[in-house]
Amino acid sequence: MEYKNPLGVDIDLETGVIPGAKKLVRRLSDLKGYFVDEKAYEELLKENPVVYEVYAIEQEEKDGDLNFATTVLYPGKVGREFFFTKGHYHSKADRAEIYYGIKGKGGMLLQTPEGRAEWIEMGPGTVVYVPPYWAHRTVNTGDEPFIFLAIYPADAGHDYGSIAEKGFSKLVVEENGEVMVVDSPKWKE
Numbered sequence: 001m002e003y004k005n006p007l008g009v010d011i012d013l014e015t016g017v018i019p020g021a022k023k024l025v026r027r028l029s030d031l032k033g034y035f036v037d038e039k040a041y042e043e044l045l046k047e048n049p050v051v052y053e054v055y056a057i058e059q060e061e062k063d064g065d066l067n068f069a070t071t072v073l074y075p076g077k078v079g080r081e082f083f084f085t086k087g088h089y090h091s092k093a094d095r096a097e098i099y100y101g102i103k104g105k106g107g108m109l110l111q112t113p114e115g116r117a118e119w120i121e122m123g124p125g126t127v128v129y130v131p132p133y134w135a136h137r138t139v140n141t142g143d144e145p146f147i148f149l150a151i152y153p154a155d156a157g158h159d160y161g162s163i164a165e166k167g168f169s170k171l172v173v174e175e176n177g178e179v180m181v182v183d184s185p186k187w188k189e
């Protein structure tokens with residue numbers, strides 16, 4: 001039997017950085033078609049800000065193993081919509097996931113393939129259980145980076161297809177200074 005080595009790392013709780021992790025950067029240009037307000041998107045694209053960064057420690061895609069990653073989701077809006085992660089189903093759709101809030105303010109939008117959506121607010125210390133089959137997207141509703149940890153099966157994979165195409169059935173927007181979850185005009189069954 002070949003055993004893998006255990007690993008302990010300290011997440012920097014201020015910046016979300018995991019030492020030795022693989023870093024992924026997503027800019028606004030990587031999110032083309034994701035926001036409803038296309039005019040506001042084109043305008044902000046001139047600056048092309050970083051929307052989020054992911055620091056991941058990933059294993060081979062094998063049944064039974066676990067990956068973990070922090071995400072640093074920056075504050076901002078495109079039109080009325082708060083900055084968010086792309087969002088995905090798992091390629092192995094029955095794989096669940098756990099998120100843990102570290103810093104800042106935000107939430108998670110979850111959705112079944114039929115379009116039943118749920119919104120769960122997150123702050124430091126919030127644990128969110130993502131059940132099998134639910135798509136999930138995080139949203140920064142605050143004015144500082146929203147940082148969280150996620151732990152997920154190594155063989156879960158990311159299925160971006162249907163979210164990239166029609167998004168979630170709900171949008172998280174600012175209305176009169178309040179965070180509101182409203183129906184998405186882009187959603188079609």
Ligand SMILES: O=P(O)(O)OC[C@H]1O[C@H](O)[C@H](O)[C@@H](O)[C@@H]1O
Nearest residue numbers: 054069070071085086087088150
């Ligand atoms: O992949 P996205 O939907 O853009 O979300 C960004 C990332 O968020 C978390 O860190 C998840 O653990 C990652 O699996 C995911 O890649």
Ligand SMILES: [Fe+2]
Nearest residue numbers: 090097136152
């Ligand atoms: Fe996931």
